[in-house]
Amino acid sequence: MSEPAPEGALDRNRVRTLIMLALPAILIGVVSALVLFALDELSRLLQHLIWENLPHAVGADPDGGWWIFGTLTLTGLAVGLIVRFVPGHAGPDSAAVELGGSALPLGTVPGVAAAAVLGLAGGVSLGPENPIIAINTAILTVLIGRLFSRVPAQLVVGLTVAGTVGALFGTPVAAALLFTGLAGSMAGGGALFDRLFLPLAAAGAGAVTMTLLGGTLLTVGLPAMGSPDGWDVLAGFIIAPLAAGFALLGVGVFTRVHHTFHRLGNPVLFTTLGGALLGLLGVIGGPLTLFKGAEESAALLAQRGSESAWTLVFLAAVKLVALVIAAAAGFRGGRIFPAVFVGVAAGLAAVAFVPSVPVSLAVSAAVLGVVLAVARDGWMALFIAVLITGDVSVTAVLCLAVLPAWLVVTNAPHMLAAPDGGTASRPA
CATH class of the missing domain: 1.10.3080.10 (Clc chloride channel)
Structure with a gap:
């Protein structure tokens, strides 16, 4: 029966592992932000076309009832056609899945992206979180699998969720909070922050990248409250x-x-x-x-x-x-x-x-x-x-x-x- 490795050796191995995985984690965060930015910009361009250029070209009021009703009905029809006929059927129903999960096949990405962009541009009351995480996990599982073959696929999915959440809200804090509960229930030794190290790296890279590209999707301003009583x-x-x-x-x-x-x-x-x-x-x-x-x-x-x-x-x-x-x-x-x-x-x-x-x-x-x-x-x-x-x-x-x-x-x-x-x- 072999003796357990000394504690110092375990610490050194843990540090070496974190250093080796930091590079793919940062890459995951950067790519997650870039894909989010691209999808958001594409939906904004299409939204501008649908709700400004087209109604002005035909002399319609974009805030009028008929334009709103017609646009959303046609958006529903277009998304339904994508879900029904495009390969991959636009991925799983967002109503039935959590954020993250297993990576989708790469072939489903065009359908998921098309359905998400049409919904966002057409005025549907949903955000980009679920589809962008699905898109990013599909892309990054393949990309990281080729560049860093020893990184487990499930870790790539978790880091992609962290990187995308960091990009969505412009800070890694949200991802850190979300992963605290998960990390606390994970088996294995090491400090909690060891298990948050890689999600923070991915989320921080995503947040910084998104900020450099022009900010986050949720920006509101409220007056300061002062000292509460x-x-x-x-x-x-x-x-x-x-x-x-x-x-x-x-x-x-x-x-x-x-x-x-x-x-x-x-x-x-x-x-x-x-x-x-x-x-x-x-x-x-x-x-x-x-x-x-x-x-x-x-x-x-x-x-x-x-x-x-x-x-x-x-x-x-x-x-x-x-x-x-x-x-x-x-x-x-x-x-x-x-x-x-x-x-x-x-x-x-x-x-x-x-x-x-x-x-x-x-x-x-x-x-x-x-x-x-x-x-x-x-x-x-x-x-x-x-x-x-x-x-x-x-x-x-x-x-x-x-x-x-x-x-x-x-x-x-x-x-x-x-x-x-x-x-x-x-x-x-």
Whole structure:
């Protein structure tokens, strides 16, 4: 029986391994950001064509009801045709998969990219998270497998998720928080930060690359709150769980809506129907309730004070319904960005009802509650809420506000459906 290696030798081997894997981790982060930037720019160009150039060329009003309804219906039809006929069927249904997972075959990338770009440009209420992670994992599993054949494929997938999340939000902190729970449950020795080293390298490289390319996708501005007091803590305790409960109204019916759409069988039918319903919601809620919600959240904050409390509640409700329909009807996209819009509208409504509550606190607490209900990840919800406000003084209040919000959502249904249109099981 051989004796175990001395502790110093294990430490040296661990350091050597981290150094050797740092290069592919950084490469993964850079490529993840580049692909995200390319997909986002392509969707922006197509959005400009659809919502500005074309209506002006034909003398139509891009904010008019017929243009909104027609565009979203045609977007649904186009995405349905891609899902039905393009090889790979645009990857798995975003409503039925978590972020990450196993890498898709490289041949599915064109279909996933086309469906995602059309959805983003056409005004569908979903973000780019799920499809861009699927695209990046497919590309980078092949690329890293050829350049660094000894790097395990599952590690490449995990680092790609970290790199893409870092690029999406412009900081590696979100990826570090997401991987803390995973790393804490992983077998094997070594300090926790050893296991976060490579995800941080990938996420940091992705964040820096995206910043150098022109910034992140989620940029909003809120006034500083100042030093919080007891009333602020109480407000956070109330707003966050109320916002979570509001979001659960949509989450609770999600699997049934998903099942109803998928009973039609043919994706051309249910995505076209979904697009038509999104068009009707766009007509009802107006242009602010369209698209993924990042720029729209910033616009809503920029015009705060100009809308009544009940108008803001209405906007939040329309966007929540649009998010449920878009995710359930077979469109490819993520839910974080539209959930942020719902939270921003709900937070501004809270301020309109109770003007003494600081805007920064109300909006960040509401975003915390909504994202927590939709994504069911406390770290992600807390990070997005802090990112929205950009005010360190709010962080302590949010760390307390997340506790009652978590109690509200912990036993509620998850916003996840089975691939066959049924209800998926998901661990708490």
